[in-house]
Amino acid sequence: MPRYQNVSKSKAVRMGTNAPRRQRSKKDEQEFGLAKKKFIICPNCNCVFFDKAWHHSLEEDAKHLTDRKNIRFKICPACQMAKDRTFEGELVISLSKEKLAEKNEIINVVKNSDEQARAHDPLDRVLWMENESGKIRVLTSENQLAVRIGKKLESAFKGGTLEIKHSHEEDLIRVFWKY
């Protein structure tokens, strides 16, 4: 006697012991296809992974996504880097006493660059900043961002010196701006 004799038909279908009779309609196919698509939301910064890349979570997208069943919550690579205190780019800003008054302006340039980078790619960002009187350390998820911010500072505030140091073994780039 077959083991699944008393199993309901729908269960048998689910278990693969019986084939579904109904042909899937085109709409079902589309929904089935969408249901298979995976969405990952970073609970920390709300960026969303789908179509093989991380995207910004716009409100409209988020609304759209709540209809989907295949949503997982997982921290994104950039938030993971910040959590682990790892980075690809480091910018060290050293300010002389006379230039301390310009510190807020300098920090604004860093913040604007961060926003521009995120707008372009949600994983390209300033991970964290360390700020002590004459020294500001800016850590970035992507090495070229540290270079871009350094160059922007150099052209915005005349009279500083910029030094870019590439690491031979790793992707890490360290940028030093003395002003």
Ligand SMILES: [Zn+2]
């Ligand atoms: Zn994140």
